[in-house]
Every structure is written in structure tokens, then in C-alpha cells.
Amino acid sequence: MSLQQASQSRVFVELVPWADRGRENNLVSGEDTLPGLRRPFSAAQAQTVSREVHVSGTAEVAASPDRAQVAVRISSTKEAAAEVKKSVCRRLDYITQSLQQQGLQAENVTVTKDFRRVENAYHMEAEVCITFTEFGKMQTICNFLVEKLDSSVVISQPQFYHTPGSIENLRRQACLVAVENAWRKAQEVCNLVGQTLGKPLLIKEEETKEWEGQIDDPQSSRLSSSLTVQQKIKSATIHAASKVFINFEVKGKEKKKKHL
Numbered sequence: 001m002s003l004q005q006a007s008q009s010r011v012f013v014e015l016v017p018w019a020d021r022g023r024e025n026n027l028v029s030g031e032d033t034l035p036g037l038r039r040p041f042s043a044a045q046a047q048t049v050s051r052e053v054h055v056s057g058t059a060e061v062a063a064s065p066d067r068a069q070v071a072v073r074i075s076s077t078k079e080a081a082a083e084v085k086k087s088v089c090r091r092l093d094y095i096t097q098s099l100q101q102q103g104l105q106a107e108n109v110t111v112t113k114d115f116r117r118v119e120n121a122y123h124m125e126a127e128v129c130i131t132f133t134e135f136g137k138m139q140t141i142c143n144f145l146v147e148k149l150d151s152s153v154v155i156s157q158p159q160f161y162h163t164p165g166s167i168e169n170l171r172r173q174a175c176l177v178a179v180e181n182a183w184r185k186a187q188e189v190c191n192l193v194g195q196t197l198g199k200p201l202l203i204k205e206e207e208t209k210e211w212e213g214q215i216d217d218p219q220s221s222r223l224s225s226s227l228t229v230q231q232k233i234k235s236a237t238i239h240a241a242s243k244v245f246i247n248f249e250v251k252g253k254e255k256k257k258k259h260l
Helices: 021-027 043-050 081-101 136-147 164-192 227-237
Strands: 054-063 066-076 109-118 121-132 154-156 160-161 193-210 238-252
Touching: 054 164, 054 193, 066 136, 081 121, 081 136, 121 136, 136 154, 136 227, 136 238, 154 227, 160 227, 164 193, 193 227
Parallel strands: none
Antiparallel strands: 054 238, 066 121, 066 154, 066 160, 109 121, 193 238
């Protein structure tokens, strides 16, 4: 029969005995000490003994995607090269002008063109890749283009993503919130035992996790085209968690000086 291992416990605060000299003098004489007894610290020794509180803190933060990309594709096939170019460029100019009128910057719009011969005809394709930072404006523009252009213009579903800077900021935020939670815990422990929290002696991030959000309906997640915009945003949301360990110094309560 195996013995069950005792659960580990952590001592938060160890208080140094300050005044028990009478007992010390009665139990020991000279430099001899009795087995199993530890001599109390003198006042000078007690000042040098470090009193600490060890706490851990956790935090979980989330960030929605800050960018979305939409591709608008235009295609045409005609026997004459000039006609196919005219057909595509006319609609392409309308799209780019509409984007400028909506206040989109040129650096957020990329245009590519492909022209080739297919059997006895000419085929031309143009693609406009648009990067949005405002998702409400994205929906307004996409709805406008669907209404004004014919079926030969295909507008892709928005692809949501995070910029590298936003992900790094999310990781830092998770760590900082975990440190703040650990500090609050240590502060409450010291207040409970009548002590004052001192400076941190050790701060260590022990664990980090990152994962993307999940939508509520597992059947809808199989087909991205069936997801709503809000579901797409939720699915692209990134979560970050951090766990930290902090060792704080513990000070005694400062006595208030009496004014005569």
C-alpha cells in the first residue's frame, strides 16, 4: 500500500522573533545550545534577515484584428485586344476613383493586371487589393461596389488579420496585467498580516500562451463563406495569457511618531 504524497505548501511570510531573550537565557548558557532549539535572533541580526512574500499572478487579454483585406477582381474576354483592355480599364478606373472618394489612401490600394491570349480571343484580368483599418467603411464600400458593378466583378470575402506590432503589444499587455495582479495579491497579503509591502526582489514570467478565437457554431466554421463579418472577426481574435512569479520584500509597519 503506497502512501499518498503530502501536498506542498508555500510560506508567504516568515516573521523574525524580536524579543524573547528571557526564555533564551533560561534555556541556554554560554555557547551551548540544546538539541532541537534555535536561538532567537538578536536585534542586530534581525535587521539583516530578509522577510519576503512569494506570489504568482495570471492574466488573459484579447485583441480583435486591426486589418482586413478585400480583393476586387475584374475580367473580360473579347476577340479584339483593344476592346478587352477598354472594358477592364473602364471598370477599374471606376473602382479606384470610388475608393479615392471614400478617403482611402493610395498606399492601401494595390492594382495588378494580367493580359493573355486564350485560343482565338484575348483575356484580361485586373485585381484591386484593398487594405482596411475601419471595418465599417469596408462594408459600406463593398456594398456600394456590388450595387454599382455587374456580375463580372467579383468581390472576395474579407480576410481579417493582425499587424505584427499589435500582436507584440498584446503579449506585453498580458505580462503587465499579470504583474499588476500579483502585486495586488501581495499587497493584500501584507495588509492582512499587518506588514508593509516592499520592493520586488525577483520578477519571472513562467508561462505564456496564445490562441485564436473560436466561433460558437462549429458547423458554420467549416465554410468561411457562411460566416458573418462579426463571426469572422471573432474567429480571428487572438488571446494571450501570461503567468508570472514575483518575490517581494516585506517590511514591518512603520510606527507613527508622536508630536509633542
